[in-house]
Amino acid sequence: MRLGVLDVGSNTVHLLVVDAHPGARPLPAYSHKAELRLAELLDASGAISASGVDLLVRTVAEAMRVAEDKGVEDVLPFATSAVREAANGEEVLARVERETGVRLTVLAGADEARLTFLAVRRWFGWSAGRLLVLDIGGGSLEIGYGMDEYPAAAVSLPLGAGRLTAGRLPGDPPAAEDVRALRKHVRAEIGRCVAEFTRLGRPDHAVGTSKTFRQLARIAGAARSADGLYVQRTLRRGALEEWVPRLATMTAARRATLPGVSEGRARQLLAGALVAEAAMDLFEVPVLEICPWALREGVILRKLDVMSSS
CATH class of the missing domain: 3.30.420.40 (ATPase, nucleotide binding domain)
Known part of the structure; x- marks a missing residue:
């Protein structure tokens, strides 16, 4: 159908x-x-x-x-x-x-995290073991962790790239003090929930979904979207740490010239990078693998599961 x-x-x-x-x-x-x-x-x-x-x-x-x-x-x-x-x-x-x-x-924030986690689990399969899934949207950051098709722990934080850009990074390029203040805010918000996940053990596989992660991976050297869904794409924390200060000094127009960055998302890229860097650092993730499936696919998969059980 x-x-x-x-x-x-x-x-x-x-x-x-x-x-x-x-x-x-x-x-x-x-x-x-x-x-x-x-x-x-x-x-x-x-x-x-x-x-x-x-x-x-x-x-x-x-x-x-x-x-x-x-x-x-x-x-x-x-x-x-x-x-x-x-x-x-x-x-x-x-x-x-x-x-x-x-x-x-x-959708409640926790439901966003659960459905995104379901999509990532189906994409990578059971062999991926314990998954840590990070999803940066426009309004929120979703985090999920677990062994099964739905996460054992899931949270949604008000750390979306669009929300943070509109509320905390008014300049173009933003003022250095605004960038520092946002970095501090993001790390404090994520830091409050780290223990909820780390008590469950280290993940076997860390995954990033969403346009923000795809764009960050692309500017850090990952394959183009035109190369297909099944090409492995990763984002290294070291590469991201090198890009954050560079993005902070760029105008939105300059960011839009970077590989894989759309004009509409260019202004939000710095805020998204600060969230991604903080999450990878605080969860001690050296490398994220990028998953092409996320929330929309999770909604579809849940619908199909309901259909098959009826």
Whole structure:
């Protein structure tokens, strides 16, 4: 069957169309996305601005038209931290449903971590052993750890690259004191939860998912996306530590010229790099392997599991 996942994230609204059935890996058939950067469209009260809501409604409606055109039988719509934590989140959800007919399921942060972990486990298999999974989104950082298909420990922290950029790095390039303050803040937030994971033992395999990790790996020398899904891509902590001070002195326009960095994500790259560096350091991870599957694939896999058990 043809399924669609509509992901209203903190950076993009992304419709992923896959051909899937229980027992088989989902095959991507079409991808439609629009960069809204909702995490950066909050007003002083923490609400998504009126113009942002207008844009979201139009974007969801367009995504549903695309889903129909592509022959999608079932769309799985969900929203993550930007809508979940917005002061007017309930009003936004009600308006989206009223004007588009789409009822967005709002995922809790821990559920984001669990579903991402499921996708990573299915990608690498049981032979990967104990997994530590890091996912930097626009609004939050998800961390999962465990031996099974769902993590034994999972947390979501308000350390998304878009959120931190909008709230803490106003300059272009940012002021050195702002970068230092953000570095301190990020490390304190992650440091509070490290013990919850380290008490479970050292991971056998550390994995990074999300656009931020893919871009950081690419500028550090990993293979291009055009080389295919099955090429191994890694990010070394040493390479990341060399890149962070360089990124801090660059304008967004300069970062956008780096290999694999899109213009829309360039401004957020420094904040994402600071989060990635802190997580790898505090969890004592020398190398992360990059996984092409993440939250959207986890939502699809859970749907297929439910179908196969019914």
